[in-house]
Amino acid sequence: MSALLSLHDVWVEYGDKIVLERVSLDIAARSFVSVVGPSGAGKSTFLRLILGQEAPTRGEVLLDGKPLRRECDADRGVVFQRYSVFPHLTALQNVMFGRECEQAPVTGRLFGSRRRAAIAEAEAMLEAVGLEHSRHVYPAQMSGGMQQRLAIAQALIKHPRILLLDEPFGALDPGIRLDMHALVTRLWRERGLTIVMVTHDIREAFKLSTRVLAFDKRRHDPHAPHRFGSTATYDVPLDRKADDAAGTVADQPGPAIAPATALSLSNEEAE
Ligand SMILES: Nc1ncnc2c1ncn2[C@@H]1O[C@H](COP(=O)(O)OP(=O)(O)OP(=O)(O)O)[C@@H](O)[C@H]1O
Incomplete structure (x- = not known):
């Protein structure tokens, strides 16, 4: 499947602070991608890149193979x-x-x-x-x-073809969240949307998505925390499909890899 969105070796830096580094990934049309990771890992920055509110310091973001327009359009x-x-x-x-x-x-x-x-x-x-x-x-x-x-x-x-959700259910009560999960799933399917959602709720990510991206730093410098940026340390494809008629939003068992393990593994891997 060809990519709707592509990021090629994207870096985001503010002065000497590196927020994102070496982010390279493709996002397929009609996928539902959740982005998780610790606070400050650059999840919202990643969303702003796709929105066009933020330009990469290095690298490129492509929509349909063409450089993304800076202003947010109907896409x-x-x-x-x-x-x-x-x-x-x-x-x-x-x-x-x-x-x-x-x-x-x-x-x-x-x-x-x-x-x-x-x-x-x-x-x-x-x-x-x-x-x-x-x-x-x-x-x-x-x-x-x-x-x-x-x-x-x-x-x-x-x-829009792409719906970006930044912690959309974070302030809602659990019962209301479930209603919203059902709503977003229905709209995603009926409208053929591609969704990229930032969430702190790992269960929500695994329940709703076709793919979960975990952002974190692969490298740490304790003396200069800003020296290294985050990247997609884990990229987990899931079975869920937009056209899966049986695919409801019933609670599913947790992920095969516990997220905390996944994130800590990523740091060990880098060493
Ligand atoms: N305009 C800016 N100038 C300087 N630093 C910034 C700017 N925008 C974001 N940052 C920094 O980039 C880092 C990542 O921020 P971002 O909001 O993307 O993280 P996040 O993973 O979404 O965090 P949270 O889960 O807490 O919302 C933070 O350290 C933040 O302070």
């Missing part, structure tokens, strides 16, 4: 742990916002038939995430789970 949608939605807009207005900015970049408003089409599309998107009865509700009146559903609808209204 990529993103949902963060919090603050993805606009507090002063209702659910419907939040979802329509993307359409209005795209189609009326100067005024930010649509009129007539284009407005009616945008409303219909936004309502369908709200229904897809289970918020059809909350279209006139403001984010402050919603639970955390509802706000994340709204953020997902907002990200998907532009029909």
